[in-house]
Amino acid sequence: MNIETMLEREDVRQLVHAFTLLDGEREIETFLVDLLTPREFCDFAQRLHVARCLDQGESYLEVQAQTGASSTTVSRVSKALNGEYGGYRQVLIKQGDGE
Incomplete structure (x- = not known):
């Protein structure tokens, strides 16, 4: 879908x-x-943390080490952070973290 x-x-x-x-x-x-299940709740929180780190210019490897996220998660968040919908970007800006 x-x-x-x-x-x-x-x-x-x-x-x-x-x-x-x-x-x-x-x-x-x-x-x-x-x-959400507790695991889903933590997964969502981790993804936002990954987005924040990527937005601050950290490398994929640094983000993985800092957040514990998999390379797949970091890649997917990066794609969404720079993608057409801009949901992560909107939240980071409203939190005062985004560009």
Whole structure:
């Protein structure tokens, strides 16, 4: 399934909309705890850490060593960080970490 098709699914639209209904970090945190397994939660956090490191100009090897992420994860995050959707970039900018 391609990304555009996925984003058009009603269940995906409802999930995205659910985040807009939450007020503040605590509500988002509790929703994520219910939604994700502990491993998934940590995987998502690791990916954001990888994006931050890559954005700061660290090499793939440095990022792997610092975050514990696999080379595949670092590569995928790099592709997304510099890709057409820009989700990582938007978050890094809003957190004051991005260019």
